[in-house]
Amino acid sequence: MRTHYCGLVDEALIGQTVTLCGWADVARDLGGLCFIDLRDHEGIVQVVAEPEAATEGNAEVIAAAAAVGYEDCLRVTGEVRRREAPNAKIPTGQVEVVARRIEVLNKAEPLPFHSHENAGEDVRLKYRYLDLRTPEMQRRMRVRTKLVRALRRWLDEAGFQDIETPILTKATPEGARDFLVPARMHPGEFYALPQSPQLFKQILMMAGFDRYYQIARCFRDEALRADRQLEFTQLDIECAWVGERDVQDATEAMIRAVFREVADVELGAFPRMTYAEAMRRYGSDKPDLRIPLELVDVDALVKDSEFKVFTDWAGVDGGRVCALRVPGGASLSRKQIDEYAAHAAKYGAKGLAWAKLAENGDVSSPIAKFFADGAFAALLAHVGAGGGDLVFFGAGNYATVSDFMGAVRLKAGREFGLVAEGWAPLWVTDFPMFEWDEEAGRYVALHHPFTAPAVDDEAALRANARSAVSRGYDMVLNGNEIGGGSIRIHRSSMQSAVFELLGIGADEAQAKFGFLLDALKYGAPPHGGIAFGVDRIAALMAGTDSIRDVIAFPKTTTAQCLMTGAPSTVPESQLAEVHVQVRRKQ
Template sequence: MRTHFCGLIDEALIGQTVTLCGWADVARDLGGLCFIDLRDHEGIVQVVAEPEPGVEGNAEVIAAAARVGYEDCLRVTGEVRRRESPNAKIPTGQVEVVARRIEVLNKAEPLPFHAHENPGEDIRLQYRYLDLRTPEMQRRMRTRTKLVQALRRWLDARGFQDIETPILTKATPEGARDFLVPARMHPGEFYALPQSPQLFKQILMVAGFDRYYQIARCFRDEALRADRQLEFTQLDMEFAWVSERDVQDATEAMIREVFKEVIDVDLGDFPRMTYAEAMRRYGSDKPDLRIALELVDVDAQVKDSEFKVFTDWAGVDGGRVCALRIPGGATLSRKQIDEYAAHAAKYGARGLAYIKLSESGEVSSPIAKFFSEEQFAALVAHVGAGNGDIVFFGAGAYATVSDFMGALRLKAGRDFGLVEAGWKPLWVTDFPMFEWDAEEGRYVALHHPFTAPAVDSIDDLRANAKTAVSRGYDMVLNGNEIGGGSIRIHRTAMQSAVFELLGIGAEEAQAKFGFLLDALKYGAPPHGGIAFGVDRIAALMAGTESIRDVIAFPKTTTAQCPMTGAPSPIADAQLAEVHVAVRPKS
């Protein structure tokens, strides 16, 4: 139907006849002279219908152009010529197409929104086919395509095997909730959609495939936000006979090359930082290094004060008192300080103490009265505060304080324009093996139950479970975890010991993970791997904060699809076929 794409018409085609297909992005009738901006997935070119004496059918062409409406689906045949008034804003701006024939292939009804508008997300997702048609969404989705192509090229060139793993698998609920699928041929039994190919890729290492990858669809029934979806895509990789550094060096090289190829960005060096250091300095295990602000521990400076909120936690095992200095923050009003306190409260803060130093050196602080002059001066000096600054303080349980002070750091960085331009990658390593779940009264795995501990001795692991360090690692970019992995447990005895520490007894472990425990008995090699969030990486490359902008048909934050109406009720007859009964809503 066409000879060329709209966005690829250039000066080399001047004088040639072309046939184009696309949508009318703009149509202007100037009274016998008509202009149409014709758009396809490659871009826009200007089409002109003008009086041409002696040219057969010219009047019909002008009449057809005058009838063209917004987003009409067209086919245009015409001659390429140089524009008298070039448009430097578009790649085709040096040329235009003089129409000899205009066909309306499908007339568009009035649209619910204009392609150049910014309607609410619900409307965009309800009419996703129109939203995806916009140039910006076309650009974002093409960026995603280029990313996946680049990843495959890199992996294929290095001997990785692309192996598909099952979508219908066994329910092994650890972490997020599984999506369950009733098994029609096995009444009362269910498959689960995979949260990741984790166990299968480990078994592939036992099977001797050495280097595996898969662009895998994964499913987790969890609350949604800007960087989470019920169904998502990850690049899953696994290596046999490797240490942590082997995996990190290989995948760092891959990500660096892919960013250069897809968006021409040099990521530079990837520094390494332990989990403990990241939490201490930034209050996050995925710190955004573009923000130079850091947390400063002040336990020693406040332990002898009369401020009970500080003294109750200073120097206490599992406690923390720390400060965040914001240069120029003395401009904050009391109302704005209250807004910062409210923001911290979302992350667990019960209050937010502060010291504000005006440009003239005047002190405004609700806690200054609890310090002697010497103590107060030492505290201000320790955090490096000067005239014009504000210092926020957090006190409480270490993890809670780190969370809300880390959140304040990010907010302050954005509010005060302290986010550097560019890209800041890093590796975060040496994660805790476990964290204590007070509600369930047991340890839970910080990464997942198959991550190897840093110690080889089961006795050492049992004796020091609270402080045990894993062989896990995350790749972080601009405050986003884009990849996470670990060296895996490759011995049955160690895997059973970890299950035991997680409160999974021998019988339960055999029922849920028996196939893995059996596989590890038969000469399983040391192995490790990593999974990268394709959606997150694509969003970063495309310059958008939400992964929904790089997924063709995402769900809303309420886990619905406005376009199709999913999820929806199922007829009783269909439920009966799969032996399922639905309880009434309580």
């Protein structure tokens, strides 16, 4: 139907006749002289219908151009010529197409939103096909396509094998709820959609495939947010006969090459930082190093104060009292400070103490009165606070304080313009092996239950489970975890010990993971890998904060597809076929 794409018409085609197909992005009738910005997935070119053309049927062309509306689907045939008034903002801005024929292939009804408007996300998602037509969404999806192509090329050339693993699999605990699929041919039994290909890729290493990868679809029934979806895409990688640095060095080289190819970005050095250091300095296991602010522990300086919130936690095992200096923060009003406290409360804070330092050195703080003469000034000096600064204080359980003070750090860094330009990658290593779940009264795996501990002795692991460190590692970029992996357990006895510590008894372990435990007995090699979030990397490359902007048909934060109406009820007859009875919500 066409000879050329709109966005690829250039000066080399001047004097030639072309046929283009696309949508009317803008149509302007200037009293017989009509301009149409014709758009396809390659870009926009200006089409002009003018009385001076004086060709057979020209009146019909002008009439057709005058009747064109926004987003009408058109086919245009005409001659390419040089524009008298070039448009340097678009690649085709040196030329235009003088229309000889305009066909309306499909007239568009009035649209629910205009692509040049800032429509709400709910409207954009309900009419996703219109949203995806817009140049910005076309650009973002092209970034994603280029990213996946570059990843595949690098891995293929490095000798990795692309192997598919099952979508219908067995329900196994990996930290989130499974999506269950009723098995029609096995009444009362269910498949689960994979949270990741974790166990299958490990078994591929035991099967001798050495280097595996897959662009895998994964499913987790968990709460949604800007960087999380119920279904998502990850680049899954596994290698045999490797240690941590083998996996890290190889995938770091891959990420460097891909960013260079797709985003024209040279990533700088990848520093290494332990989980403990990241939490101590930044209150996050994925710190954004572009923000220079750091948390400072002040337990020793507040333990003798009369402020009970501090003294209850200072020096206590598992407790923390820390401070965050915000340069120029003294300009905040009391209402704005309260907004920071409300933000911290979302992350578990029961309060947020603060102190302002005026330019002349005067101190304003509701907690200063609880300190002896000179003690509060010494505290502020220890934090490095000076005139015009604001200091926030947090106290409580170590993990909770780290979380909410880390969130305050990010908010302050962004609102005070402290986020440096560019890219700040790093590796976070030496994660805790377990977390203690007070509610469940047992340990849970911080990564997943197949991560190897740093100590290669089952008895030592059992004796020091609370302080055990894993061989896990994450790649972080600008405050986003873009990849997470570990060296895996490759001995059946160690895997059984980890299951035991997680409260998974021998019978349950055999029922859920018997195939893995058996495979580990037959000469399983040391192996490890990593999984990268394709959606997150694409969003970073495309310059957007939400992965929904690089997914063609995402779900809302309420886990719905507004375009199709999913999820939805199904007829009782269909439920009966899969032997399922639904308890309707009252």
